[in-house]
Amino acid sequence: MxxxxxxxxxxxKIDPAVLEDMLPFLQESYGNASSVQHRMGREANEAIALARHQVAFKLGCKDNEIFFTSGATEAVNTVLRGIADAYQRKGKHIITCLSEHKAVLTTCALLEKRGMEVTYLPVNQQGQLDLQLLEDSIRDDTVLVSIMAANNETGVIHPIKEIADICQRRDVLYFCDATQYIGKKELNLANIPIDILTFSAHKIHGPKGVGALFIRRKSKPIQIPALISGGKQEQGLRGGTYNVPNIIGCGKAMEISKxxxxxxxxxxxxxxxxxxxxxxxxxxxxxxxxxxxxxxxxxxxxxxxxxxxxxxxxxxxxxxxxxxxxxxxxxxxxxxxxxxxxxxxxxxxxxxxxxxxxxxxxxxxxxxxxxxxxxxxxxxxxxxxxxxxx
CATH class of the missing domain: 3.90.1150.10 (Aspartate Aminotransferase, domain 1)
Structure with a gap:
């Protein structure tokens, strides 16, 4: 057998088309994307801009709303820790779900030790949330709701449009881990008012070690401090030399995903x-x-x-x-x-x-x-x- x-x-498994787009930036055009003073650096920079557009186009958002990370776990930490720090004046209450990914649950547990209060919503025997309970759990000091799009173990899909509508109505930020959902179901951020969203490329036949974070541009900008400080890469949200081949692979994987x-x-x-x-x-x-x-x-x-x-x-x-x-x-x-x-x-x-x-x-x-x-x-x-x- x-x-x-x-x-x-x-x-x-990485898609051959993804690998094909990555290889030139591993072997020939290996410039640093921040070194725009020379041709190889500009080629890398332009390739990242294309990858950003590929992700944004697929998600129905603007290019400048997409930030590249090492994957969803980094994005989860960036968002949860960042929101907790930046929104302390508004409140210290986060809502999540008992069946969330460990990256969310572990980070929330750490935030609790720092004085945040976390409400962990239950699910029923089918893994479903009670949306009325979600709305009833939102308080004046709630700063964030963090609920995934689809569960990584059972595959249970949460009603993210309804969750986003509740959060928008109650003026609370909604962060959605869409790691398992992306590439399997259609998701248009122009129609669903999710504030923040993340995914990892290696779940959609892209390379490991890269993902993207969507942060919606709003009249009152969402405040998320950098988790990794350094240069001014990713509009100052994430310092560090660009992983050009992986970012290109992420963009291509998104473009061909269906x-x-x-x-x-x-x-x-x-x-x-x-x-x-x-x-x-x-x-x-x-x-x-x-x-x-x-x-x-x-x-x-x-x-x-x-x-x-x-x-x-x-x-x-x-x-x-x-x-x-x-x-x-x-x-x-x-x-x-x-x-x-x-x-x-x-x-x-x-x-x-x-x-x-x-x-x-x-x-x-x-x-x-x-x-x-x-x-x-x-x-x-x-x-x-x-x-x-x-």
């Missing part, structure tokens, strides 16, 4: 085959809107780690790549009231435009056989079959 990669929410209908067909095929052929197998959040490429599936009374060890030729995950190696159950599933046992029994499948139907069918056959074999040797499964445990 050949190698099968189904961990695309962790990272994706949703492919067959990905959902393959995802649905995977879910139907597994849940119909494997007893005590179910999909998390099946009754809500999810990303077309993402499926988080529980195989009850069997550890996901044991399944992955038994199938080394298939790249899967038991949740967020940023939380790999942790002994705790998925915080996302925990927020959805999933038991620890079922959390430890869950595998995330995330497809891409390079996933083939035959790979899905091979994965199904391998999983059916592996689950049957592992369960046949499991005393826990025997107890379940005998009706002694649920």
């Amino acid at each position: 050949s190698w099968i990669y189904l961990d695309n929410n962790a990272t994706t 949703n492919h209908a067959y990905i959902k067909v393959y995802r649905d095929l995977l879910e139907e085959q597994l849940t119909s052929r494997i007893p005590q197998c179910f999909v998390h959040a099946p009754a809500t809107s999810r990303l077309d490429n993402t499926s988080f599936i529980a195989f009850r009374h069997i550890k996901s780690a044991e399944l992955m060890t038994s199938m080394p030729q298939i790249a899967l995950s038991s949740g967020s790549a940023c939380a790999s190696g942790l002994l705790d159950p998925s915080h996302v599933l925990k927020s959805m009231q999933v038991s620890d046992e079922d959390s430890f029994s869950s595998l995330r499948f995330s497809l891409s435009k390079y996933t083939e139907r035959e790979e899905i069918l091979q994965t199904v056959e391998e999983l059916v056989a592996t689950v049957e074999q592992v369960r046949s040797l499991s005393p826990i499964w025997k107890l379940f079959q005998d009706g002694l445990i649920d």
Whole structure:
């Protein structure tokens, strides 16, 4: 059996067209984009301007509203720490969600130690937010709402237009981590009043180590101090020498990104085959809107780690790549009231435009056989079959 990669929410294969655009700036036109006194520097500077336009055009915003970063985690830290520092006079209250990415939750926990108050909104068993609870949680001293567009583990999509409208109505900034959403769903910032948004290129077949931050130009400018000080790169928001090849790759990846209908067909095929052929197998959040490429599936009374060890030729995950190696159950599933046992029994499948139907069918056959074999040797499964445990 050949190698099968189904961990695309962790990272994706770089698109050949992206690599082709990057290579000249790694090998020939390697000038520093800030050295505009000579030709190679100007070429690099112009290439960055093009990449900025490619990202802005795709998102429906202005070129000068796009800032390049090393990725979403840096952007999350820049925004959360920066807003907390710059808006202390207005208030010290932030709202986020229990199922947010660890980059947001960890940074919020650090801000709490510095005197910020954070409200962590719950989600229901389908991973959905209560929008009325969100609005009711906004206070006079609330400075920011930070809620992602789509969950990286379950694929659950949040109603970002409605969230943005609530924040706009209540005069509160809305920061959206759209890392998993970008490239899979259409998003036009001209129609959705999101104030701040971020994503990483390596989730959309671009290079690792680069992403973009959108900050809306408003009559009353949004104040976000630089997290990384240095030169005046990125309008003073992020110091440091430009990573020209990666920025070019980010722009190209955005330009060619689009949703492919067959990905959902393959995802649905995977879910139907597994849940119909494997007893005590179910999909998390099946009754809500999810990303077309993402499926988080529980195989009850069997550890996901044991399944992955038994199938080394298939790249899967038991949740967020940023939380790999942790002994705790998925915080996302925990927020959805999933038991620890079922959390430890869950595998995330995330497809891409390079996933083939035959790979899905091979994965199904391998999983059916592996689950049957592992369960046949499991005393826990025997107890379940005998009706002694649920």
